[in-house]
Amino acid sequence: MSGRRRSPGRNVTGILLLDKPLGLTSNDALQRIKRLYRAAKAGHTGSLDPLATGLLPVCLGAATKFSAFLLDADKRYRVKVLLGVTTTTADAEGEVVETKPVVGVDAARVRDVLAGFLGPIDQLPPMYSAVKHAGQRLYKLARQGLEVERTPRRIQIFSMDLLSCELPEIELEVHCSKGTYVRTLAEDIGRELGCGGHVSQLRRTGVGPYLDTLVPFVTLDQVRDLADQEGAAPQLDALLLPLDSALGHWPALRLSADAAFYLQQGQAVLVPRAPTEGLVRLYDVSEHFLGVGEIQDDGKVQPKRLV
Structure with missing residues (x-):
């Protein structure tokens, strides 16, 4: 008899501003959140010692692609x-x-x-x-x-x-x-x-x-209490911030349908009124977040990390 295959988990995406409790390692806290959310993918953005408490942003799903940008943050x-x-x-x-x-x-x-x-x-x-x-x-x-x-x-x-x-x-x-x-x-x-x-x-x-967010941090107990309820997924997901909230300090660019298409094929595109340098957030005409781009020397936007 073949063994039962493990569930791959939910395809849930977002960022949880977790208030890490005293005595837990960052990885222990991460694994508990991943299990409570039944998430397919999760990662944290910079370790806190077990002695330390406070903000540990946990990235779920596609948000893990952008966790490195938080690792480099103040x-x-x-x-x-x-x-x-x-x-x-x-x-x-x-x-x-x-x-x-x-x-x-x-x-x-x-x-x-x-x-x-x-x-x-x-x-x-x-x-x-x-x-x-x-x-x-x-x-x-x-x-x-x-x-x-x-x-x-x-x-x-x-x-x-x-x-x-x-x-x-x-x-x-x-x-x-x-x-x-x-x-x-x-x-x-x-x-x-x-x-x-x-x-x-x-x-x-x-x-x-x-750094100065007004969004309250979420405790492990809050997540656990919600997860114990019937049909908890929508309430758990409501605690998550959109993944582009981690990049709000960068300029935002809206791409035309054609530019968005070519960018998602990995091609650099020219965007009117783009900054002259640095990283930018990219959105399509429907305000759907596409990912992060970088301004090249020729003024074009090169995709750097896409959703």
Whole structure:
């Protein structure tokens, strides 16, 4: 008797602004959403540590084709830093390696230190990270008690505001570029203050086009409660944003029927009043989203990623 074939899943497309709970890895959260939606395809757009909560955009169906654009996006965080205590992982999950008294620190001193981190800076990836060294993840080497040489990475801190200073803990709001390790940032701030520090709480509040979104994040419990109901699919799908919402910061171009046809055959097309450079969102005459194009040197729009 042949085995029963697994269902390929629903062909559902959209982006869920998931509020990842504390204690789950990003992949665990993703797999739970995929299962609850019974989706054929799903992917997330940038990992959050189990210690971190907050915005994890989950792409379902055709939206997975555009997840890379969110991976490259800026991020916004709220982070609490416990001063005076340094840990192996720069967060509360690590072992304490040093404690120091928090002296000579007040809100004015903290703001002075924060100002020194604004703009483009070089940041050394932490050993407890997913960066690869000689084909192995750094965190796997760190768990073996090994420390290897790492290459600093150029990141950008757009803004960093002190929200509260209730020593020995401070709370910050950070707007940063992709690739920023907030744990390392907190550790470096503590070092500059002369007492060390680590992340005691971290929440991501914005990603790329959703940096200042008014759309509420959706919890796993909300999705689970809906999924338990009879005929839940329409209600679950109503939680999803259209996939082009992830690209709302790019100009939109409307193509004629002929231009849309040739573009979908992989050909570059000339579009009146197109920008002179960069990436654009593409729509047909019926306002149907076609995908992403890139302006070429000759002014034509080359398809880059189509639905």
